[in-house]
Amino acid sequence: xxxxxxxxxxxxxxxxxxxxxxxxxxxxxxxxxxxxxxxxxxxxxxxxxxxxxxxxxxxxxxxxxxxxxxxxxxxxxxxxxxxxxxxxxxxxxxxxxxxxxxxxxxxxxxxxxxxxxxxxxxxxxxxxxxxxxxxxxxxxxxxxxxxxxxxxxxxxxxxxxxxxxxxxxxxxxxxxxxxxxxxxxxxxxxxxxxxxxxxxxxxxxxxxxxxxxxxxxxxxxxxxxxxxxxxxxxxxxxxxxxxxxxxxxxxxxxxxxxxxxxxxxxxxxxxxxxxxxxxxxxxxxxxxxxxxxxxxxxxxxxxxxxxxx
Numbered sequence: 038x039x040x041x042x043x044x045x046x047x048x049x050x051x052x053x054x055x056x057x058x059x060x061x062x063x064x065x066x067x068x069x070x071x072x073x074x075x076x077x078x079x080x081x082x083x084x085x086x087x088x089x090x091x092x093x094x095x096x097x098x099x100x101x102x103x104x105x106x107x108x109x110x111x112x113x114x115x116x117x118x119x120x121x122x123x124x125x126x127x128x129x130x131x132x133x134x135x136x137x138x139x140x141x142x143x144x145x146x147x148x149x150x151x152x153x154x155x156x157x158x159x160x161x162x163x164x165x166x167x168x169x170x171x172x173x174x175x176x177x178x179x180x181x182x183x184x185x186x187x188x189x190x191x192x193x194x195x196x197x198x199x200x201x202x203x204x205x206x207x208x209x210x211x212x213x214x215x216x217x218x219x220x221x222x223x224x225x226x227x228x229x230x231x232x233x234x235x236x237x238x239x240x241x242x243x244x245x246x247x248x249x250x251x252x253x254x255x256x257x258x259x260x261x262x263x264x265x266x267x268x269x270x271x272x273x274x275x276x277x278x279x280x281x282x283x284x285x286x287x288x289x290x291x292x293x294x295x296x297x298x299x300x301x302x303x304x305x306x307x308x309x310x311x312x313x314x315x316x317x318x319x320x321x322x323x324x325x326x327x328x329x330x331x332x333x334x335x336x337x338x339x340x341x342x343x344x345x346x
Contacts, residue, residue: 038054038055039051040052044071045090047063047066047092048065051064051133053153054153056076057157057158058076060072060151064122064124066100066119066123067100067123068104068105068123068136068137068148069102070104070151071101071102073271073324078324079267081269082183082185083184083297084100095118096116097116097120098118099183103183104183105148105149105166105181106179106181107179109176109177114140117143119137121138122137123135124137131153131155132150132151133152134148134150135149135151139167143170144171144312145166145176147165158324161320161321163317163319164180164319164320165317165318166178167315168311168313171312173311176307177284177305177308178317179304179305180303181300181301183300184300186243186297188242188264188266188267189241189242189264189337190241190242190264190292190294191239191263191341192257192292193345194236194238194239194259216258217256218255218286219253219254220255220287221254222252224250226251232253235338238341240337241253241294241299244294245297249295252294254285255288255290256287256288256289256290257289259345260274261273261274261346262292262301262303264299265337265341267330269326270325270326271323271324272322272323274320274322283307288304303318328340
C-alpha cells in the first residue's frame, strides 16, 4: 500500500507499508528515504531535526535517512543541492520510482526505485544515475544510509585461511594473495575506542559523546553490513565484483560516524558514463526485531554474523 501523508513538517510524502514494515519517502526534496521501521518499531534512520519540513534552500543539507550520491566526493558535484520536488510513479506492480530534476550544471539525474515485499521487512532499492550531458563522465554510484545514534555496526570480514606451507608444487600464487583492502582517512585512528577489530568482523560503536568523526573503507567481499540498535537489526546487502574497479583504492563499502550518527555507505564500480546512458546500483534491506540490546562484542558477533552471512 502506498499513500501520501504529512510527515515531519512536509505535506507531501509517500508512505509505503505492508502491515509488517513501513518506509516514508519525502516528495518535497531528495529523493530521500526518511524512515524505515517495523510496524511495531521505531525509525532506524537518523533525522536531523533542523533540516526537516523545509525545501528550496541554497545549499546541500544532510537531513538524514537514505540518499544517493556520485563518487568521487566533490564539494560541488557531490554536494549539489537536492532541495527541490521529487516526482514518483509506479513503474511495475509494487515498484515505485522517485525522480528529481537533474543536477543542473553537471548533467546528472539521480533517482531510485523502492520495492517493499508483500510481507515482511525486505526492501529492494535500485539506484540509478543518468548522464544527461554532452560528454562522458567518470563516477561511481554511492548509496548512503544514515543510522540513528546509539547502535553498533557489524562489518563481516573474509574467511581466514592458513599461511601457505607445504611443498612448492602444492602452492599457487593465489595462496599468497591478500584477502582484504582497507582505506583509512586522515582523521581515522586505530586507537579510537569506537572500533573493535575482531577475528570475524569489525565493529563500530556510534558514540553520542564522540569528540570527532571517524571513517574507514574496505572491500566488503561478503556484500553485507548490519547495524544493531535498541534490539532492532538493520541489514544492508550490496554487490561485490572481484574483477571490478572500485573507488578509493578498491573499496565497495565505507562507513563514517560522528557524535550524531553512523553512516553505512555502499559503492558501485567506477564507470565512464557516456551521454544518454545510466548506471544502476542495487541494495537489499531487511529489519529484524527482538534481538538483545547488547554492546558485548562476543554476543553481537554471535547474534548478528549468522544473520548477515
